[in-house]
Amino acid sequence: MSVIKSIIFDMDGTLLDSSYALTCSINFVRKSLGLKPLKKETLEYYINEPDQDLSMMFYGTHEYLDEHREMFKEHYLKTANLYVKPYDGAYDLLEFLKLKKIDLSIATNASDYFAKSMLKHAKMLDYFTLIIGSNNVKNSKPNPDMIDLICGKLNKSKNQTILIGDSIKDELAAKNSNVGFVFANWGYGRSNNSKKFDNIFQLIDYLDNDIL
DSSP: OOOOOEEEEOOBTTTEEOHHHHHHHHHHHHHHTTOOOOOHHHHHHHHHSTTOOHHHHHHSSSSOOHHHHHHHHHHHHHHHHHHOEEOTTHHHHHHHHHHTTOEEEEEOSSOHHHHHHHHHHTTOGGGOSEEEOGGGSSSOTTSSHHHHHHHHHHTOOGGGEEEEESSHHHHHHHHHHTOEEEEETTSSOOOOOSSEESSHHHHHHHIIIIIO
């Protein structure tokens, strides 16, 4: 394996536990539509499964309407930072990688303005060279667009890059882009990937001893 010089992180379910905040804001919109609230566990499952009609699942429409987007955005930006929490060990991991002089980026299926707001509040934003969201590419994960864009902007080869994420969408995005992948088993999704870790401290040991 080539020396790894770039690590791309998914954000929700990998660095930040945001599922309760997402559920609250989605249910805020659902309430305005007269729909019953979703359970957090339901949201965690469906947002990580490929080929889901999430707009139908969340709001009963075949595509997200502008009024739904704006209502969600306003509520989420006001309330998310009350509930979003970094996973145990996240700061240790970022400090460790900073000392190793690894280029760090975010590839999230959320919009980049949500990601930047949350990472700034969590005092993580300055660790990252690039924040790429679904609004910055034509196709979000599991398509390779985000990974390809980051590798191109950083001028890093695919064999010098790994993606760390907690969903099948992340795993497929890494495969479709031909970069390495590590599964964050502490997040929302589940995988049979052989390189998976139950907590961030296990991941740090793996990176330190086997990858970097």
